[in-house]
Amino acid sequence: MSDLVLRKLKDRFGSAVLETHSMCGDETAIVEASRWKEVALFLRDDAELAFNMPIDLCGVDYPERLPRIEVVLHLYSLARRHRVRVKTRVGDEECNGCELDSLISVWPGVDWLEREVFDMSGVRFRGHPDLRRILLYPEFEGHPLRKDYPAQKTQPLIPYRTEAEAGVPLEKLAPFGPDEGMSFGREVWTNGKARRENRGEQ
Amino acid sequence: MEPLDLDLEEGELELPADPMHLNMGPAHPAMHGTVRIVLELSGETIVKADVQIGYLHRGFEKMCERGTWTQVFPYADRLNYVSPMLNNVGYALAVEKLAGLVVPERCQWYRMALGELARLSDHLTCTGAMAMELGAFTPFLWFVKAREMVWDVLEEETGARLTHSFGRVGGMAKPPTPAFKDLVRGILDEILYTVGEGEKMLLKNRIFLDRLENTGVISGPDAIAMGWTGPCLRASGIAYDVRKAHPYLKYDEVEFDVPVGSKGDTLDRFLVRLEEMRQSTRILRQICDKMPDDGPVNCDDPRYVLPEKRDVYTTIEATIQHFKLVMEGAKVPKGEVYSYTEGGNGELGFYLVSDGSGTPYRVRIRPPCFQITNSLSGLIERAMLSDIIPIFGSINMIGGECDH
Amino acid sequence: MGEVTRTVTLEGSESGYATTRLDALLGWARKYSLFQYPFVTACCGMEFMAAVSPRFDVARFGAEAPRFSPRQSDVLWVVGTISQRQAPVLRRIYEQMMEPKWVIAFGxxxxxxxxxxxxxxxxxxxxxxxxxxxxxxxxxxxxxxxDGLMLLQDKITNGDRRPGVVKPRLDPVHPGAQGAGDLVTLRKSGKEKPAKEQA
Structure with a gap:
């Protein structure tokens, strides 16, 4: 199979395929967000490609890039036994305009996956019939898998008991402090604009 | 007192025709504590079902972005907590794929053996718990007894009964103990016997069969389009097993069959799991024959693998290497990778993005039962209320994995 | 329960009778018939299954009967991670339980x-x-x-409602192993103060 998938994609969509690579043997194509559904339909219906199984859909946040959020779709073809990873990028610095066409009419299995991407990364899918939060509760604000969401920021549904109510101390030592037990390389994420300003970039 | 026989018009005698709303879970005993189903019932028939998950969302993916690559192992353990070793191996293989490492042969056999033991534990728990939820308590106790034998071996090997955290990038935490093969050989017959006994007990029970047959039917093409994998997909007649289709480790060197079902109903899913346990024992016997008794377990690559403790205490090079690996983490090359293995419930995938530092940029798990649970509402709609229990039991939803 | 001071007589001891306070008797009776509500959410549920099954067998402590209705149970086992989304559910179940009720944080x-x-x-x-x-x-x-169950039984007997933590066990094979001197065995820690308080 090797580069069959990528070649066919490039032949068919030309400049809408922004970038391709085959790192570690995983064929990857980055396509334009506006052609997202068209690409999906092509991948499913082309007899030589026949990607009939939606494996995974997820969002990755790159605050320093524009467009900011990358939506990654993994597909598998049971008949041809090959895989492809299709990516697209949406959203500006503040994650405005994170919108994509829903693929639910192409593969019904992406239903919850799209809800999850919406919940975790905040990408809205046009045409999804039931785009609600799935892992978190409706009252939750923000999207935790964006890099600028602080990992420890909780939004409790019910107020915690106070020590006066409990009559016993409730404070505990956190398992690790912000810098303790963690790698040196980690940095606190703010949004991309602030970071670029800090470093004096435009 | 009002007269007992009311002289009513026929229309007034009818029961209200509005659908009844019923909330099931998340604290329902058969919902594993983590799923809530909001049902709309017409009599006892389910008209509409809204399956809500997320009651065990623990932020796995966010937590992985905070530590080193190795610190993900404990979190990976707790995804599918019925078969933690399969997650360990799956994650280790993903990082190794990105780093371009291939572990030594002995380690590959060892990982396979531990993985198959974990698969036994998974299927024993799943089938046992499903039987228990249908009221058959005895097979559950037997299966848990058999699971204890598996866990004893794993404990002997790893030191922990359930959450082992035993995988490492480029090898395992420890080499196999000298008694490993004997321990494994020692339990297989007993497990097969227990499985056989449980099977006899259940499959000759009319009530059990009646509740399983023809409930929760899904056709092969539908299951594919929903993204099903693993035993549930195979029960619908599609022989897709990552171990056969894309062999990893040494699965191309062992002989085993992939059981498939014919109808795709709950009974088929149950039978496929029973048969997979038999195949797992078959694989384990071959591993015991083929695994070399000596040889290295870890890769000889100081960029990823911790040095011997003996050297850490005696040489400065090893001390520095140890310090760097523990404090900064192994530097995994920049890039992205998707790696997949056959987990307890199907294709367990890890999509990793590395920015070249010692910390993962993004760890995405593809939990097999997420997509299977996605179809649950489709399976139970138009079924009876009591069918929820066997159908939900047969898809083996594991909260930690499904809710991340 | 502290108000009750009536004494009752039990037969069976060496001298033919024994005296006890009603609350102690009640505590003794309660501790061997705990009806439990397993609020199982996560990984710990696997070990809970193991504890209930024949090998470890909590039935030996009179606690084998799970009741999946909070109104019929005495002990709430909270087994596993509690997410923010789960929290209201847990509190509601706790509020539905009848007094006296105890809670065990499992894991x-x-x-x-x-x-x-x-x-x-x-x-x-x-x-x-x-x-x-x-x-x-x-x-x-x-x-x-x-150990946790036995600690709870001790607390029930003593009427002690202060939180307790299960301590690590001494290594039975190597009793002199490292750090063993610092460890407090379970039974001692369970019975330290309340006996005096009530006396």
């Missing part, structure tokens, strides 16, 4: 949130409901679970 996640120190996890169930016994471990071994 590290239920006790303090464990290593899920993040946006979605409640850092310990005592942030929401009172807790009597904490069983550490991720997940705890069945032996620790039994």
């Amino acid at each position: 590290t996640c239920a006790s303090c949130g464990g290593f899920y120190d993040n946006y979605t996890t409640v850092p310990g169930l005592d942030k929401i409901i009172p807790c009597d016994v904490y069983i550490p471990g991720c997940p705890p071994r069945p032996e620790a679970i039994l």
Whole structure:
């Protein structure tokens, strides 16, 4: 199979395929967000490609890039036994305009996956019939898998008991402090604009 | 007192025709504590079902972005907590794929053996718990007894009964103990016997069969389009097993069959799991024959693998290497990778993005039962209320994995 | 229950009778017939299954009967991580239980949130409901679970409602092993003060 998938994609969509690579043997194509559904339909219906199984859909946040959020779709073809990873990028610095066409009419299995991407990364899918939060509760604000969401920021549904109510101390030592037990390389994420300003970039 | 026989018009005698709303879970005993189903019932028939998950969302993916690559192992353990070793191996293989490492042969056999033991534990728990939820308590106790034998071996090997955290990038935490093969050989017959006994007990029970047959039917093409994998997909007649289709480790060197079902109903899913346990024992016997008794377990690559403790205490090079690996983490090359293995419930995938530092940029798990649970509402709609229990039991939803 | 001071007579001791206070008698009776509500959410449930099954067998302690209705149970086992989304459910179940009721935090996640120190996890169930016994471990071994149950039984006997933590066991094979001198065995810690308080 090797580069069959990528070649066919490039032949068919030309400049809408922004970038391709085959790192570690995983064929990857980055396509334009506006052609997202068209690409999906092509991948499913082309007899030589026949990607009939939606494996995974997820969002990755790159605050320093524009467009900011990358939506990654993994597909598998049971008949041809090959895989492809299709990516697209949406959203500006503040994650405005994170919108994509829903693929639910192409593969019904992406239903919850799209809800999850919406919940975790905040990408809205046009045409999804039931785009609600799935892992978190409706009252939750923000999207935790964006890099600028602080990992420890909780939004409790019910107020915690106070020590006066409990009559016993409730404070505990956190398992690790912000810098303790963690790698040196980690940095606190703010949004991309602030970071670029800090470093004096435009 | 009002007269007992009311002289009513026929229309007034009818029961209200509005659908009844019923909330099931998340604290329902058969919902594993983590799923809530909001049902709309017409009599006892389910008209509409809204399956809500997320009651065990623990932020796995966010937590992985905070530590080193190795610190993900404990979190990976707790995804599918019925078969933690399969997650360990799956994650280790993903990082190794990105780093371009291939572990030594002995380690590959060892990982396979531990993985198959974990698969036994998974299927024993799943089938046992499903039987228990249908009221058959005895097979559950037997299966848990058999699971204890598996866990004893794993404990002997790893030191922990359930959450082992035993995988490492480029090898395992420890080499196999000298008694490993004997321990494994020692339990297989007993497990097969227990499985056989449980099977006899259940499959000759009319009530059990009646509740399983023809409930929760899904056709092969539908299951594919929903993204099903693993035993549930195979029960619908599609022989897709990552171990056969894309062999990893040494699965191309062992002989085993992939059981498939014919109808795709709950009974088929149950039978496929029973048969997979038999195949797992078959694989384990071959591993015991083929695994070399000596040889290295870890890769000889100081960029990823911790040095011997003996050297850490005696040489400065090893001390520095140890310090760097523990404090900064192994530097995994920049890039992205998707790696997949056959987990307890199907294709367990890890999509990793590395920015070249010692910390993962993004760890995405593809939990097999997420997509299977996605179809649950489709399976139970138009079924009876009591069918929820066997159908939900047969898809083996594991909260930690499904809710991340 | 502290108000009751009536004494009753029991037969069976050496001298033909024994005296006890009613609350002590009640405590003695209660501790061997605990009806439990397993609020199982996560990984620890696997060890809970193991503890209930024949090998470890909580039935030996009179606690084998799970009741999946909070109104019929005495002990709430909170087994596993409590997410923010789960928290209202847990508190509601606790409120539905009849007095007297006890709560066991099973495992590290239920006790303090464990290593899920993040946006979605409640850092310990005592942030929401009172807790009597904490069983550490991720997940705890069945032996620790039994220790926790015995600690709770001690507390019930003594009428002690202060939270208690299951301590590590001495290594039975190597009793002199490292650190063993610092460890307090379970029975001692369970019985230290309340006996005096009530006297």
